[in-house]
Amino acid sequence: MKSIVITGSARGLGYELAKAMIPYGYGIALSDINEELLLNAKKTLEEAFPDAHIIAIKANVASKTDLENLYEETQKAFGEVSVFVNNAGVNQRMVPLYELEKKEIDLLLNVDLKGAMLGSLIAFKRMKEQGFGQIYTIDGFGSNDAFRMGLNAYGTSKRGLTHFSRALAKESEELQANVLIGRLSPGIMITNFVTHANEDKTTMELPEKVKKVYSILGDYPDVVASFFAKKIAANQNNGVCFEWLTNAKAFHRFLHAKKYASRNFFGEAKQ
Numbered sequence: 466m467k468s469i470v471i472t473g474s475a476r477g478l479g480y481e482l483a484k485a486m487i488p489y490g491y492g493i494a495l496s497d498i499n500e501e502l503l504l505n506a507k508k509t510l511e512e513a514f515p516d517a518h519i520i521a522i523k524a525n526v527a528s529k530t531d532l533e534n535l536y537e538e539t540q541k542a543f544g545e546v547s548v549f550v551n552n553a554g555v556n557q558r559m560v561p562l563y564e565l566e567k568k569e570i571d572l573l574l575n576v577d578l579k580g581a582m583l584g585s586l587i588a589f590k591r592m593k594e595q596g597f598g599q600i601y602t603i604d605g606f607g608s609n610d611a612f613r614m615g616l617n618a619y620g621t622s623k624r625g626l627t628h629f630s631r632a633l634a635k636e637s638e639e640l641q642a643n644v645l646i647g648r649l650s651p652g653i654m655i656t657n658f659v660t661h662a663n664e665d666k667t668t669m670e671l672p673e674k675v676k677k678v679y680s681i682l683g684d685y686p687d688v689v690a691s692f693f694a695k696k697i698a699a700n701q702n703n704g705v706c707f708e709w710l711t712n713a714k715a716f717h718r719f720l721h722a723k724k725y726a727s728r729n730f731f732g733e734a735k736q
């Protein structure tokens with residue numbers, strides 16, 4: 466059966482995307498570095514969708530061996546890997562670059578940038594042999610070259626990832642691999658990510674101004690995931706970017722800022 470692998474899918478966008486893909490008939494490979502969260506996610510999904518086919522495989526995206534095992538186990542369970550989503554990510558502490566420690570930069574690049582590159586190369590090689598497949602990375606702040614104090618390292622990794630995905634789409638085209646490469650651009654989602662850094666070890670208090678902007682532009686990840694699931698299930702094109710928070714949508718939200726700001730998400734980040 467067709468299947469989807471999603472890294473970092475024990476919670477947040479990854480989890481919601483897994484859930485949203487079930488009605489499209491995909492076997493689901495959940496995966497995360499956090500085993501406890503991962504097993505809980507599998508249990509919750511199985512209770513909600515008793516007929517769904519779900520496996521859960523612990524994998525750290527910084528480990529090539531883990532990612533190879535994740536791919537092979539999914540292939541074994543479902544017969545094919547149709548979609549591979551490099552979703553796992555960590556945020557940075559919102560401080561100027563010079564205040565970050567080397568180990569924080571290493572973690573961020575190893576997970577957000579190198580993790581997605583490793584996942585893609587493992588999936589690409591095998592999907593090329595298979596003759597079809599889709600591989601996605603997740604855009605984030607910096608993908609479009611925006612700057613903000615406190616997001617230098619994260620923005621650098623996301624900007625790099627955008628280049629990576631576009632270059633991989635070109636490679637796929639030139640190699641006639643029939644592997645579709647794409648980007649998912651979620652805008653701002655109210656998840657643990659926006660208030661935590663360094664694998665949840667650091668909690669960040671967002672300034673009131675930032676909370677207000679997030680309340681206007683942000684959404685819970687289930688809303689964004691439903692949009693992506695529909696796009697992925699129907700996608701036939703290489704080099705795509707599925708963008709949730711378009712400029713037009715952002716403009717509309719600022720025009721109706723009062724209505725959106727009243728959602729006041731904070732104090733209730735969704736797991």
Ligand SMILES: NC(=O)c1ccc[n+]([C@@H]2O[C@H](COP(=O)([O-])OP(=O)(O)OC[C@H]3O[C@@H](n4cnc5c(N)ncnc54)[C@H](O)[C@@H]3O)[C@@H](O)[C@H]2O)c1
Pocket residue numbers: 472473474475476477478479496497498499502524525526527551552553554555576580603604605606651652653654655656657658659664686736
């Ligand atoms: N939340 C936002 O506003 C936002 C905006 C744009 C892009 N994104 C991107 O969306 C993706 C998902 O973010 P989220 O908001 O759902 O965050 P989240 O923190 O809720 O979920 C991230 C998941 O990744 C897992 N993870 C962390 N390190 C890992 C590793 N080394 N190996 C495997 N799994 C690991 C975590 O355990 C967690 O389950 C990330 O790539 C992030 O950069 C988020």
